[in-house]
Amino acid sequence: MAIGLHDSTIQNPVLRWVDQRLPVFTMMQKEYGTFPTPRNFNYFWNFGALAMVTLMIMIATGVFLSMNYTPHTAHAFDSVERIMRDVNYGWLIRYVHMNGASMFFIVVFIHIWRGMYYGSYKAPRELLWILGVVIFLLMMATAFMGYVLPWGQMSFWGATVITNLFSAIPLVGESIVIWLWGGFSVDNPTLNRFFSLHYLLPFMIAGVVFLHVAALHITGSNNPLGIDPKGPQDTLPFHPYYTAKDSVGLVVYFIVFAFLVFFMPNYLGHADNYIPANPLVTPAHIVPEWYFLPFYAILRAVPDKLGGVLLMFGSIAVLFVLPWLDTSPVRSMRFRPVAKWSLYLWLVSFFVLMWAGAKPADEPYVTISRIATAYYFAYFLVILPLLGRLERPLSLPESIAMPVLRGGGPVLAGAAAKPMEKA
Amino acid sequence: MAETMVPPGVTSGGPAGAPHGAPHGSHGGAAEGETRRDFLTLTTAAFAAVGVGAVVWPFISSMNPARDVLALASTEVDLSPIAVGQAVTVVWRGKPVFVRHRTAEDIQAARATPLSELKDPAPDQSRVQRDQWLVVVGVCTHLGCVPLGQRPTDAKGNFDGWFCPCHGSHYDTSGRIRIGPAPLNLPVPDYTFTSDTQIRIG
Ligand code: HEM
Numbered sequence: 001m002a003i004g005l006h007d008s009t010i011q012n013p014v015l016r017w018v019d020q021r022l023p024v025f026t027m028m029q030k031e032y033g034t035f036p037t038p039r040n041f042n043y044f045w046n047f048g049a050l051a052m053v054t055l056m057i058m059i060a061t062g063v064f065l066s067m068n069y070t071p072h073t074a075h076a077f078d079s080v081e082r083i084m085r086d087v088n089y090g091w092l093i094r095y096v097h098m099n100g101a102s103m104f105f106i107v108v109f110i111h112i113w114r115g116m117y118y119g120s121y122k123a124p125r126e127l128l129w130i131l132g133v134v135i136f137l138l139m140m141a142t143a144f145m146g147y148v149l150p151w152g153q154m155s156f157w158g159a160t161v162i163t164n165l166f167s168a169i170p171l172v173g174e175s176i177v178i179w180l181w182g183g184f185s186v187d188n189p190t191l192n193r194f195f196s197l198h199y200l201l202p203f204m205i206a207g208v209v210f211l212h213v214a215a216l217h218i219t220g221s222n223n224p225l226g227i228d229p230k231g232p233q234d235t236l237p238f239h240p241y242y243t244a245k246d247s248v249g250l251v252v253y254f255i256v257f258a259f260l261v262f263f264m265p266n267y268l269g270h271a272d273n274y275i276p277a278n279p280l281v282t283p284a285h286i287v288p289e290w291y292f293l294p295f296y297a298i299l300r301a302v303p304d305k306l307g308g309v310l311l312m313f314g315s316i317a318v319l320f321v322l323p324w325l326d327t328s329p330v331r332s333m334r335f336r337p338v339a340k341w342s343l344y345l346w347l348v349s350f351f352v353l354m355w356a357g358a359k360p361a362d363e364p365y366v367t368i369s370r371i372a373t374a375y376y377f378a379y380f381l382v383i384l385p386l387l388g389r390l391e392r393p394l395s396l397p398e399s400i401a402m403p404v405l406r407g408g409g410p411v412l413a414g415a416a417a418k419p420m421e422k423a
Numbered sequence: 424m425a426e427t428m429v430p431p432g433v434t435s436g437g438p439a440g441a442p443h444g445a446p447h448g449s450h451g452g453a454a455e456g457e458t459r460r461d462f463l464t465l466t467t468a469a470f471a472a473v474g475v476g477a478v479v480w481p482f483i484s485s486m487n488p489a490r491d492v493l494a495l496a497s498t499e500v501d502l503s504p505i506a507v508g509q510a511v512t513v514v515w516r517g518k519p520v521f522v523r524h525r526t527a528e529d530i531q532a533a534r535a536t537p538l539s540e541l542k543d544p545a546p547d548q549s550r551v552q553r554d555q556w557l558v559v560v561g562v563c564t565h566l567g568c569v570p571l572g573q574r575p576t577d578a579k580g581n582f583d584g585w586f587c588p589c590h591g592s593h594y595d596t597s598g599r600i601r602i603g604p605a606p607l608n609l610p611v612p613d614y615t616f617t618s619d620t621q622i623r624i625g
């Protein structure tokens with residue numbers, strides 16, 4: 001083997017030639033082939049891969065939409081209608097992109113929930129978690145700007161309300177909003193820059209996803225028991241075990257996705273967005289896309305402008321410090337009887353907020369949103385820090401292999417050495 | 424940081440003192456361990472920071488309103504067709520402006536309100552040039568929706584002015600915020616009466 005070449009184990013001569021000079025195949029083999037993965041994953045562990053697939057679908061459909069889309073206030077709405085009616089399969093590409101955004105949020109919400117339930121944010125995965133929250137923020141920015149592009153009534157008024165959030169900042173708020181708009185209201189300069197950024201951000205997301213996965217491959221995956229693998233008996237090679245499991249999830253994902261696209265493509269959207277933007281008339285009932293509703297409800301729960309804005313951003317910012325708010329060393333909620341139910345209640349508050357966010361800003365919805373908002377924050381800021389001290393967790397299993405193989409699987413050397421205990 | 428700016432000579436020595444000799448060669452005290460290299464590093468970093476700022480600024484600034492946007496002409500409004508109790512909406516700088524021909528009751532209601540009841544206290548007199556004509560920017564000061572109340576059929580809110588459906592702000596007949604999350608009154612734009620029946624906004 002020549003000096004300066006990578007010592008490749010790839011057999012195929014062409015691939016080997018490349019691999020010796022740029023060991024991407026070795027890397028893939030290491031990170032996605034033999035990568036030791038806890039053997040006890042459940043289907044919650046599909047959602048990272050599903051999110052990755054969704055990102056690729058969004059970029060692919062987005063690139064093709066851009067070929068027919070015109071970012072100008074006078075033409076944007078018509079160009080989207082033209083995509084729907086005249087461009088070959090334009091309806092398909094747009095519906096996939098539109099519903100893909102919803103699929104993206106469904107998948108990522110479940111992915112985040114998985115992390116919260118199984119304590120994946122805890123040491124040593126704090127940075128991995130933080131990168132995930134960064135991705136989530138970038139996704140929200142991307143989806144928000146994408147929704148502005150068709151230049152319907154909801155596009156326009158959503159853009160107006162959301163950019164105006166920044167006017168709540170004391171002193172410089174007004175200047176920031178004018179800077180964001182590039183004018184004195186949401187108008188053509190705004191649409192142009194939103195298109196530019198909407199095209200750019202998904203590629204930045206791809207970059208952060210790379211870091212997210214790189215960090216994952218340093219710490220290794222968490223698992224439903226939340227305990228560390230203690231040896232080879234606790235892990236499986238990623239391929240074929242988890243490539244196969246991910247494929248099963250992918251099939252289900254595509255069934256749901258296809259059902260949305262082909263049978264109810266506009267169900268998750270808002271009919272008013274098929275009315276061209278009119279800067280002089282606000283629709284009677286403006287609501288953001290469904291995936292922003294919980295945060296929107298938090299905004300509206302506060303009677304003060306700045307307070308509402310701060311709390312809304314705070315509801316996501318709090319995720320950044322979650323690894324330090326949860327002081328319990330036990331990762332998985334399976335072994336935390338009190339924290340588990342507190343977290344389920346948090347999930348209820350999340351759905352209540354989602355529901356209330358779509359209702360008018362009247363009673364009883366405001367009071368309900370306030371209660372749910374209070375619990376949303378209390379979970380992070382009060383309950384978790386206290387439970388770390390007060391709660392008595394159940395006893396953790398000795399190893400991953402033991403509960404999995406209980407009742408007789410192949411007895412592996414390492415696992416057999418230890419006596420069985422109550423799981 | 425500031426101590427690092429001591430002239431190189433003070434640290435006692437020629438260039439040879441910098442990499443190796445600093446711990447021995449200096450006279451102790453605050454200047455210990457500081458070298459000509461530290462000074463150069465900081466100076467370079469400071470210049471680099473200013474340079475980056477100078478390069479970034481044009482990009483940030485390019486996102487501010489361009490000159491053609493700033494040059495948007497003022498808007499003329501003919502008041503003669505607006506009957507008492509009616510209102511029209513005109514566009515100025517891409518925003519709606521409400522021009523309302525107020526009734527005697529409207530004016531009376533606005534003036535009778537004690538300032539202590541207002542969230543953003545301003546007497547009605549300070550918000551009009553001629554009592555019967557109220558001119559305000561029709562953009563809710565909460566998050567920018569256009570409040571309802573221009574058309575006779577619209578909801579006008581609890582104070583017979585405007586009602587913002589987005590998050591429920593009520594404005595009175597002087598365009599002042601009365602209830603809801605909006606913090607400020609509807610702003611009064613700069614305008615002048617060019618004749619008895621004509622105004623120019625902007
Ligand atoms: C993170 C990935 C992405 C998300 C979450 C996302 C989200 C969205 C959303 C919600 C819409 C509005 C759909 C509608 O109601 O019509 C939209 C429109 C659009 N997006 Fe994306 N997008 C993503 C990636 C991309 C990329 C990478 C491109 C370009 C390369 C792109 C190009 C477009 C175009 C041209 C439109 C306007 C046409 C339309 O409204 O259907 N998107 N996007």
Ligand code: FES
Binds near residue numbers: 566591
């Ligand atoms: S924008 Fe008018 S109440 Fe929020």
